[in-house]
Amino acid sequence: MSESTATPRKSWGEAFAVYLEPRQLIILVMGFASGLPLLLTLSTLSYWLSKVGIDKTTIGLFALAGAPYTFKFIWSPLIDQMPLPVLTRLLGWRKGWLFLLQLLLAAAIFALGFTDPAVNAEATAMMVLAVAFFSASQDIVIDAYRIEILKPEEQGAGAGTTQVGYRIGLLLAGAGAVAMSDFISWQAIFAILAAAVLACAIFTLFIPEPERRDPLVMRKIARKEFVGIAALTNFDYRGRIKEAVVDPFADFIRRPGWFVILIFILFYKFGDAFGGTMATPFYNELGFTGVEIAAVTKVWGVLATAIGGILGGLVVARIGVFKTLMIGGVLQGITNLLFSVLAMKGHDLIWLGVAVSADNLAGGVAAAAFVAYLSELCNLAFTATQYALLTSFMAYGRTMMSSGSGWLADHMPWPEFWATTALMAIPGLVFLLWITRLYPNEKNLVPDQTLTP
Template sequence: MSEAVARRGFGAAMAPYLRPRPFAAFLLGISSGFPLTLLLGTMTFWLAKVGIDKKTIGFAIGLTTPYTLKFLWAPLIDRIRLPVLANLVGQRRAWLFLVQALLFVSVWMLGASQPELHLGVFAFWAIVTAFLSATQDIVIDAYRIEILPDDELAHGTATNQFGYRTGNFIAGVGTIAVASSEGLGLGWGLGYGLTSLCLIPAAIAALWMGPGLHEQTVRRGGRGWFTDTVVSPFREFFRRRGALLILLFVLVYKLGDAMGQGMLNPMIVELGFSDTEFLAINKVVGLWGLLIGTALGAPFLAWLGMGRALFVSGVLMMLSNATFAILAMQGHSPTWLFIAVATEQVTSGIGLTVFATYLSGLANLAYTATQFALLSSFAVVGRTWLSTPSGYVAEEFGWVGFWIVTMIVALPGLILLWVLWRRGFVVEQARQPTAEEGTSPPQKLTP
């Protein structure tokens, strides 16, 4: 009997994956995920291939700074209605279609920039692409949260992360396969350009789902445009207990993982792996690890609760970096590359789903775009500015020492999580908008 109950429980936990809105969240994730990989993983691989040194590659990650600042213009995305287009398709979708059109152009220009010859031109288009991609994320994150009801939030976030990782996979493996001389050999310009077609899935999802469920709720008046647009979203968040501690936790939780991801591809190039070896392992191991890790995300939350899920997934992501340290010790070892990639994909799939669900739960639906942009901006500061010295760390300590350092810098996030837990600060805020700011009842950290 207990086995039957367990099977029914597992089936019930997995069933929401098949509903329309979580699937739409998957499509949104594809379009959201691919630009960042073009600006990080694929970019660092490209720069290493054309002879750019590790230190420059490390600081090139700083070109994604717009991701850390997007909360500054998120209130405008939340509030300003685009003439004509917003009346036709709604606020969120109007911004989505406009930004996607501009992003399509910038990705093509980035791919054609030839960094080995024109590093300044490359940097310009990287920044433009990062700005437009960050703006697309503002829209997609708000739209995703608004179209998902509470009982589908965890599963919709999981499918969104699966879509995000699928976009990562296409932009990483797919772009390199198109561009590399060991693949189709069509060059980086066409590789980047074809990858920009990943914008289409989000457009399809938006046309399919229609306007966000809460678009009318967020249009509040009577207190002045500036107050309603800029002041209220931040004031509502910072009035919560433990708000500053939560932001600090968001800032450092994935720092070790971010440092590792920024320098992974340069290490693979330096260890002598061919493009064919890199692509083959990522095609098979990376894809299946992605499927397994992301699919486990929502049940992982259901079984452990938010607090334990954050802690366990944080420990798993930290330990996965140890496999890359072993790979660095082994040198050119396809077996250890296989093990390291598999471990990283599964643990990151779980961790990203848990963390994204956590951030989604903190965003009040009255100010979805602004508050989620604030939280996710803090989350990516570690990936950009705090991880930019990663090239110097790798240069100073070697690859084995570098991966050990990434494990050490993951510890503060776990310590802060323990502090949050002990103090009983808010982890999940009620998502529904309220008549008055700050009146939604906070929930404690789920044990």
Template sequence: MTEPWSHILFSRRMLICVISGFSSGLPLFMFVYLLPAWLRSAGLNLTSIGLTSLLMMPYALKVLWAPWVDRWSITSLGRRRSWILCCLLGLIVAFIGLGWTPPHDLGTVSAWSLLISLLSASQDTALDALRREILPDNELGLGSSLHVNAYKIAGLVPGSLALVLSDIIAWPWVFMICSLFLLPGIAMSLLMREPASSNSAPHSLREAIIFPFKDFLERHGEQQTLLILLLVMTYKLGDGLATTLATPFYLDMGFSRSTLGLVAKQAGLIASVTGGLVGGFGMLRLGIVRALWIYGILQASSILGFWWLSLSHHGVFALAGVIAGEAFGVGLGTTALVAYMAQQTSMRYTATQFALLTSMAALPRSLINASSGWLVEHLGWSHFYLLCLLLSIPGLFLLLSVLHWPKVNSRGEKSS
């Protein structure tokens, strides 16, 4: 008997998806919103700020240590809970350390930022595996949408609250307050049960390293594996580049930090919540593959809002509309891609296989985003956003091949 959707939506599984999404998004959006705003306010140029994207490389390289996350538990809490708890505690320390560092001391700033990136990427590896292990296949779409929704909402802390506070209190206290929002994730890791499937850890490090990749190739085949990897690498390439310097862009357009925090950023909240729910429930009818296509088009279209805003001076309502459109479109695309990647993983090797896919998704964005400041300084904002739109097209073309693939579940069974 199928469980009513209302029971699924308000279940403990979905609550874990919400809290884990928030804990995952907060450190990442520190790089997207808070770090650029802090450095720009201190007078650093866009090229230097853009290069800080390279500090996010651990998100692209986490597959290298994901087998250790699959193989070992740090504490007696279990593989998933122990990694989540230790990473969150480390993130709080690193946030506070970064906040007390002078922004012109780029060496120390880079060291603290790199530590945040390493801990956040490791936490994501455990959180992705946890989510895959607690959700049955039919709940992946809704669970992923709630995770992504909370992930986006977490951006309001460094992207809204922090910007408002920075006009009132000193930057070190801003970073400290942001770190306190990681406490719900710590409570979750202490109070939840370790997933039953998490007890079937690989028996050796060799098995943890080799078998996940062997299993992935055997279930999908070489050609389909290549197409899957190319798809996750290119699907969010354009919108990822477009949002890298979003905060400096808004500041260069003449909007104050308080305006961004109090008015414009709030516009993204309703749009993000709506996009997440529409995306999750939409996948119940469309299926994940068709949702990738429809949501991908909407995601790419949201870039046009940045281009339009760059052409001439616009008011606060125009800015709010652009941010709302971005939050809705990108939220849809992210929801579909996360659900699709989860669907391709095996329950026995969730951490490593999920890390492989998310690493491949992050790698090209990290490399290209590092050039964002240089591109803006040489192309200007309007041509930069047209370039971002063009970079969204390859991922959409790859979906023409995806639509003909048979469905493959976590046990490797195919159906038409």
């Protein structure tokens, strides 16, 4: 939120102390819940498909199954504004939705393990699509919860904590899944991951509900007007369509350079996403084993990203979000070139560690600054809907635009492929410079903070 950018810069000690707040533990677990299913639709899926003999072009096209992350802004007003029968009254608005979606997500992941991509790739794609849909919907709630429960000055640290929890989730779904695949079936692996999501759903039952921004709705809930089917019949949907769908987007386009902001969000992490889609098949072609990939790129890589995320949160508090975004963006492009060197060296564990360490540290710093920036852009009156809109643009680069990465890898040597991904960082940096001219002091990112529609 814009207030955070107007506060004085903190000392390193003050910036780190925010991480010790109890609310950060909740954000950590939510980051874990968000990161775990995402990787199932990315590198873990790519590794599974490559191991059963699916060609790289098809693997690249599987990235399209992540389309729900791109289009989640379409149904985000529903999650933001519509109560659930029983669950909203018993658990609260955010908690009710989160609990339901996590149950559905756990079921979808479990069912994915019963498909065989070598026999019926279409069935696998449909289940991956279901996992992506429930995961993207869960993210709508998690992102809104984080923004609403944290104070404005805690958003940078919250972004860093999110990255740490996110990477722990990636660690289980990435390193855990890849390493376990050498010893147990994929069906058992997906069952374990489904159980982890189910544990998050149980955790959700015990967390506090953030204060809702619509007192009228909360008064109705307090009077228990939303009970069973009454949740659907008593709710004034006609009167709230404008507030739920039109107002969040109208509010966003009020700010100067809104279109530039969206294009920046689309391209800021595009190069990393484009290369990341082909990273696991790349390691596989170089002859790295599942255990080696898990140990270096997953375990150590996730740790490096978590360190980068914490560092990014501290740097945001010290020098501001725009400068941190610029540093992270430049480093993202440079570190992609290290994979070109790795491609020329071949099966070299030391160089793999160097490339992965640098790339993940840079990615962690950039991701923490990026999440903090997106959080600051959201008006508290429309948190879930606006954040879903912004991250949908980010996801479009990760899914739709990166779906051609497999084709490019099939038609280009690996050194040139990774050099191309490094160049893809340039457009995002250009648009970032444009935004810094529009908001030179990082102020007024949100025209107002109206708490009630």
